Amino acid sequence: MTYKKLDTEYWWLIFIVIAAIIRLVITGDRDIIAMNSPHDEFWYIHTAYNWIWGGQYDQMAIVHLPIYSMWLDFLRLFGIPARLAIDVGWLISAGYLAFATNRLTNMGWTGALVFTFLAFHPYTISLFDRALAETLLTVISAAIIGAGIELWNCREACSTFRRRLALVVYIVGFAIAFHTRKEGIVLIAPLLVLACWSLFERRYFWSNKNRQRVTLPLLIYPLLATLVLGFLISGGNYLKYGVMVRHDLAAKGYQRAIGALNSIDVGRTPKHFTITDEVLSQAYEASTTFMELKPAMDGRAGKMWKSISSRETGVLKSIGNGWFYWALRDAAAQAGWHRNAQMANSKYMAVADELEKAFLSGKLKGRSFHVSSFLDPDYGKWLSDLPNSFLNILQLVVLPKLQYLEFPKENAGDSQFSEYVTITGRRGGIGPFLNKTQVSAWSILPEGSLVGFKGEEAKWVRLSGKQRPDVKGAYGFVVTSMSKLAPLELRYLTPDGRRGHISLNDLNTGSVSFFSGDRKVAIGVDNLITNLDTNFKRKRADQWWVALCKVYEYLGYILSVLILCSAFLIIYRRKSLTANSVVIIVLFSAILARVSLFSIVDASSFSALQVRYILPVISVFACLGVLGFAFLFCSPGKIK
Numbered sequence: 001m002t003y004k005k006l007d008t009e010y011w012w013l014i015f016i017v018i019a020a021i022i023r024l025v026i027t028g029d030r031d032i033i034a035m036n037s038p039h040d041e042f043w044y045i046h047t048a049y050n051w052i053w054g055g056q057y058d059q060m061a062i063v064h065l066p067i068y069s070m071w072l073d074f075l076r077l078f079g080i081p082a083r084l085a086i087d088v089g090w091l092i093s094a095g096y097l098a099f100a101t102n103r104l105t106n107m108g109w110t111g112a113l114v115f116t117f118l119a120f121h122p123y124t125i126s127l128f129d130r131a132l133a134e135t136l137l138t139v140i141s142a143a144i145i146g147a148g149i150e151l152w153n154c155r156e157a158c159s160t161f162r163r164r165l166a167l168v169v170y171i172v173g174f175a176i177a178f179h180t181r182k183e184g185i186v187l188i189a190p191l192l193v194l195a196c197w198s199l200f201e202r203r204y205f206w207s208n209k210n211r212q213r214v215t216l217p218l219l220i221y222p223l224l225a226t227l228v229l230g231f232l233i234s235g236g237n238y239l240k241y242g243v244m245v246r247h248d249l250a251a252k253g254y255q256r257a258i259g260a261l262n263s264i265d266v267g268r269t270p271k272h273f274t275i276t277d278e279v280l281s282q283a284y285e286a287s288t289t290f291m292e293l294k295p296a297m298d299g300r301a302g303k304m305w306k307s308i309s310s311r312e313t314g315v316l317k318s319i320g321n322g323w324f325y326w327a328l329r330d331a332a333a334q335a336g337w338h339r340n341a342q343m344a345n346s347k348y349m350a351v352a353d354e355l356e357k358a359f360l361s362g363k364l365k366g367r368s369f370h371v372s373s374f375l376d377p378d379y380g381k382w383l384s385d386l387p388n389s390f391l392n393i394l395q396l397v398v399l400p401k402l403q404y405l406e407f408p409k410e411n412a413g414d415s416q417f418s419e420y421v422t423i424t425g426r427r428g429g430i431g432p433f434l435n436k437t438q439v440s441a442w443s444i445l446p447e448g449s450l451v452g453f454k455g456e457e458a459k460w461v462r463l464s465g466k467q468r469p470d471v472k473g474a475y476g477f478v479v480t481s482m483s484k485l486a487p488l489e490l491r492y493l494t495p496d497g498r499r500g501h502i503s504l505n506d507l508n509t510g511s512v513s514f515f516s517g518d519r520k521v522a523i524g525v526d527n528l529i530t531n532l533d534t535n536f537k538r539k540r541a542d543q544w545w546v547a548l549c550k551v552y553e554y555l556g557y558i559l560s561v562l563i564l565c566s567a568f569l570i571i572y573r574r575k576s577l578t579a580n581s582v583v584i585i586v587l588f589s590a591i592l593a594r595v596s597l598f599s600i601v602d603a604s605s606f607s608a609l610q611v612r613y614i615l616p617v618i619s620v621f622a623c624l625g626v627l628g629f630a631f632l633f634c635s636p637g638k639i640k
Contacts, residue, residue, distance in 0.1 A: 011108060012098075012102060012108035012109065012111055012112040015112050016095055016098060016111070016112065016115045019115060019116055019119050019120075020091045020095065020115075020119065023087070023091060023119045023120060024087060024088075024091070025540070026120075026125070026540050026541050026544075027083075027087055027125055027128070027540070027541060028084075028540070029539055029540055030083050030125075030128070030129055030539055030541070031081070031083050031129070031424070031426045031427055032082050032083050032129060032130070032131050032420065032424040032426065033129050033130065033408065033410050034410050034411075034412035034416060034417045034420040034421075035130070035131070035408060035410065035411060035412055036411045036412045036413060036416055038060065039060075039063070039326055040132065041130060041131040041132060042131075042412070042416055042419075043060065043063070043064055044064070044068050044069045044072065044131050044132075044133065045069075045072070045131055045416075045419050045420055045423050045424070046419060047064075047066055047069040048069040048070075048072035048073045048076065048423045049419045049422060049423055051073060052066050052069055052070060052073065052236070053236055053237075053239075053240040057240075057241050057338070057339075057340055057341055058333060058338055059248075059329040059330060059332060059333040059338040059344070060329075061241065061248070061341075062237055062241065062243075062245075062247050062248045062341075063247060063248050063249055063329070064133070064182075064247055065133070065179050065180060065181065065182065065233065065246060065247055066233065066236075067133065067136070067176055067179050067180045067233075068131075068132075068133035068135075068136050068180060071136050072131075072423050072424070073423075075425070076422070076423055076425070079425060080425065081424065081425040081426065081427050082131070082423070082424035082425060083128065083129065083424065083426075083427075084427075086128050086135050086136070086139065087128060089136075089139040090118075090119075090124060090128070090138070090139050090142070091119060092143075093139045093140070093141075093142035093143040093146065093619075094114070094115050094118040094119055094142050094619065095115060096142070096143055096146040096147070096150075096169075097111075097114055097115075097118070097142045097143070097145055097146035097149075097619060097623060098111035098112065098114045098115035098146075099111060099146065099150075100145075100146040100147070100149035100150045100153065100166075101114050101146075101149065101623060101626060101627070103149075103150065103153045104149050104152070104153055104583070104627075105627070105630045107630065110626050110627070110629075110630055113622075113626050114622050114623055114626050117555065117622040117626075118142065118618065118619055118622050120548065121400065121552065121618055121622075122400050122405060122545065122548045122549050122552060123400055123404075123405070123611055123615055123618060124138070124615075124618070125541050125548075126405045126406060126407065126611075127406065127611060127612060127615055130406070130408075130612070131420075131424065132612055133180050133181050134181065134612045134613070134615050134616060135615070136180055137177055137180045137181055137615075137616045138615045138616045138618065138619070140173050140176055140177045140180065141177060141616045141617070141619055141620070142619035143169050143173050144169070144170060144173040144174055144177060145587070145619060145620060145623055146166075146169070147165075147166040147167075147169035147170035147173060148166075148170055148218065149583065150162060150163070150165075150166035150170075151163065151166045151167065151170055151214070151217055151218060152214070152218075152583070154166060155210070155213050155214050156213075167217055167221075170217065170218075170222065171217070171221045171222050171225045172225060174187065174222035174225065174226060175222065175225035175226045175228070175229040176229065177616075178226045178229075178230075179226070179229055179230060179233060179246065182247065182249070182250075183594075183597055184226075186590075186593040186594045186597050187590075187593075189589045189590065189592070189593035190586045190587070190589050190590045190593070191218075191219055191222070191223070192589075193585060193586050193589045194218060194219060194582075194586055195219055197582050197585075197586075198215060198219065230246055233246050234246050237341075241340070241341040242340065242341055242342050243341040243342065243345060248329075248341070248344075249325070251341075251344075251345050251348070252345070252349070253344070253345040253346065253347070253348035253349035253351075253352065254344075254345065254348045255373040256348065256349060256352035256373070257328075257348040257349070257351040257352045257355075258325070258328075258373040258374060259352070259370060259372075259373035260351065260352045260355035260356055260359075261274075261275045261279065261283055261351075261355070262274050262275065262367075262370060262373065262375075262376065262377055263355075263359070263366045263367045263370060263377060264279045264282055264283060264355070264364055264365070264366060264367075265365045265366055265367050266278045266279055266282065266365075268378065268381060269318075269378065269381070270313075270315050270318075270497075271381060271382060271385070272313060272320050272321050272322070272376075272604075272605060272606055272607075273313075273315060273318050273319075273320055273321065274321055274324075274376045274377075274378070274605075275318075275319070275321075275324050276317075276318040277317055277318050280294075280297060282364060283351075283355060286354060286355055286358035286363055286364050287350075287351050287354035287355050287358070288354065289347060289350040289351050289354055290351045290354070290355070292335045292337075292347075293328070293331045293332060293335050295334075295335075296330070296331035296332075296334040296335055297327070297331045299334075301327065301330045301331050301334055302319070302327060302331065305319045305323050305324070305326065305327035305330070306318070306319055308323055308458075309322075309323045310450075311450060311457050311458060311460055312457055312606075312607070313497075314450065314493040314494065314495060314496075314497050315497070316448070316495065320606060321374075321376065321604075321605040321606050322605060322606025322607075323606075325374070332344065332347065332348075374605065375600070375604055375605065376604045376605060381604075382603040382604045383603070385603040386599060386600065386603045388603075389599040389600075389602040389603040389608075390595065390596065390599040392599075392602065392609055393595045393598050393599045393602060393608060393609065393613075393614060394595050396609065396610075396611060396613075396614045397556075397591065397595065397614050397617060397618070397621055398556040398557070398559075398560050398621070399552075399553050399556045399557075400549055400552045400553065400556065400611075401549055401553060402488070402545055402546060402549045403454065403455070403488060403489075404611050405545065405549070405611065406455070406610075406611060406612075407455075409482060436480070436481070436482055436529065436530070437453070437480070437481040437486050437487055437504070437529065437530050438478065438479070438480045438481070438527070438528070438529040439478070439479050439490060439504075439507065439525065439527075439528055439529075440476075440477075440478045440525070440526045440527040440528075441476070441477060441478075441507075441523055441524055441525045441526055442468050442471055442474040442475060442476045442477070442523070442524050442526070443463070443474060443475065443477070443492065443515075443521060443522060443523045443524070444471070444473045444474045444475075444521060444522050445463055445475060445492055445494060445521060446463075446494050446495060446496075447463060447464055447475070448462060448463065448464065448494075448495045449462070449463045449475075449492055449493065449494045449495065450462055450463075450492065450493045451463060451477050451479060451490070451491070451492045452479050452490070452491065453479060453481050453487035453489065453490060453491070454487060454488065454489040454490075454491050454501065455487065456481055456487065459479070459480075459481070460479070460493075461477050461478070461479055463475035463477060471524065474522075474524070476526075486504075486530060487504065488503060488504060489501045489502065489503055489504065490502050490504060490507070490523075492515060492521065500515035500516060500521055501515060501516060502514070502515045502516065502523065504528075504530075507523070507525050507528055508525060508528070509525050509526070509527055509528050510525065510526075511524070511525060512524045512525075513525070558625070559621065559622070559624075559625025559626075559628070560625070562625050562628040562629045562632065563584075563588070563624050563625055563628045565628065565632055566581075566584055566627075566628035566629075566631045566632055567584070567588065567628075569631070569632065570584065570585065570631075581631065583627065584624060584627055584628060584631060587620050587623060587624040587627070588624060590617060590620045591617045591620050591621060591624070594613075594614065594616065594617050595614065595617075598613045598614065
């Protein structure tokens with residue numbers, strides 16, 4: 001089969017334009033949903049509402065990086081709706097990546113495949129409804145990959161417009177991506193792989209001719225830009241709040257305090273629990289400064305976080321790792337530590353000093369080694385779970401199943417909603433399309449067990465009180481869901497951590513069924529309601545979720561096979577690595593780094609099985625699969 005030169009073949013460009021128009025039509029009726037999530041979406045909205053550094057300092061003022069809020073303020077200046085802007089930005093970035101892929105392979109169909117896969121991916125249609133920094137990071141990531149490939153494509157042309165554009169997008173984009181989320185360090189992995197290759201091919205990369213064309217732009221300049229942007233963010237925080245940090249969770253005092261608390265050894269604790277009540281008790285005795293937080297931790301703030309944590313974990317007496325960081329800051333705020341940033345940092349520093357002194361004196365038993373302040377140092381507890389966590393996180397990348405999509409119900413308060421409207425420029429009505437699902441039933445479960453729909457853990461009900469008179473040992477319950485997408489499963493969680501689930505399709509009014517899990521648990525259904533709430537208008541994409549996810553599951557399998565086969569061939573031909581094979585290795589390292597990081601988080605700290613965390617590597621996966629196909633089945637002469 002022969003291919004025409006790209007400069008005379010523009011069918012792929014026409015195809016991309018048509019696909020982009022269809023994508024905008026499908027999602028043109030969607031808006032950013034308003035969530036009461038002070039530690040996630042609403043933080044970015046509120047920070048943008050205050051023009052980044054316009055608000056007063058408290059325990060939440062600078063807990064995240066402000067890049068996404070800056071993006072929202074930029075859109076606000078020009079009156080551009082945030083949901084429309086993220087869609088257009090995504091299509092532009094995906095189109096740029098498609099163009100770069102075309103130029104790398106000299107085959108128009110490769111770019112067309114990349115763009116189509118990315119444009120209609122169900123994750124982007126669903127998650128772009130959320131005011132999350134990961135959405136902007138996803139857009140920037142696609143642009144960075146395209147710009148990096150373009151820099152390689154243009155390595156022989158030093159002054160072309162394409163090269164200058166790629167240089168700006170790559171360097172600026174890398175710096176912005178690094179500082180959009182706290183886990184920006186994973187972006188260093190592809191650069192390290194590229195740096196290793198440059199050492200093997202140092203005659204080419206480090207020659208006087210190619211140093212300015214290839215090596216410095218790809219390896220050195222993005223790191224310098226990252227340092228500059230990090231300094232600017234830290235400088236803004238210093239001028240406003242007096243602390244030279246990018247965000248409060250990176251402050252030295254806070255990190256040392258968390259690290260010291262994590263190091264208190266009280267023996268084996270439950271999974272995802274490091275700083276238990278027993279740890280806190282010992283910390284209170286060893287640190288007079290930390291003792292100041294005891295009233296708040298034992299009071300309303302601590303009880304609230306224990307309740308939230310228990311809904312997710314089933315452990316009632318302590319606060320899980322994913323929530324303790326916020327609980328600690330709330331307690332410190334109640335104790336008056338967060339009157340200003342300097343005072344907060346000095347208090348946390350004092351806690352660390354006192355606990356470390358107790359370790360040295362033998363008053364406290366400590367763990368001798370820990371990698372990170374935010375990682376459970378009892379490695380024996382969670383390392384065995386790491387392979388399973390890795391496979392689960394990787395599955396999120398490969399197989400976008402329907403149950404992975406998030407359709408939360410709007411729950412912002414009136415004042416919060418007003419800020420959402422101001423910042424995001426909402427175009428549609430207030431309410432989303434909702435389904436009503438209600439299960440009235442009984443089950444033979446231990447008292448204190450939680451029952452509810454998957455994905456709506458905050459609304460799970462606790463079984464307690466009188467047992468059913470007609471069924472010995474059974475507790476009655478009613479769970480209700482009002483959501484965009486009707487729930488698929490009913491789940492339970494017992495106080496001792498046992499779990500089970502049953503598909504709603506297996507439930508029938510007046511019949512008895514059984515949960516699947518550690519052991520069979522009976523459930524009897526008194527009434528089952530699955531009614532459509534017609535007060536709200538169905539969005540255009542809602543009817544396509546099932547079919548779209550099924551198609552992308554098959555595509556995920558196909559791309560995975562292509563990636564694995566190309567990787568095997570690269571290993572087999574390791575003595576003659578081509579430029580294309582190294583591009584594949586670099587892209588593969590980007591996925592591996594992100595999946596590995598959140599696998600560690602999932603195994604050690606809290607459940608990281610959330611689409612938002614892997615969304616930024618979807619473009620990497622698409623490009624990697626298409627390049628793998630070209631690498632396997634196309635003649636070498638077609639690949640640069």
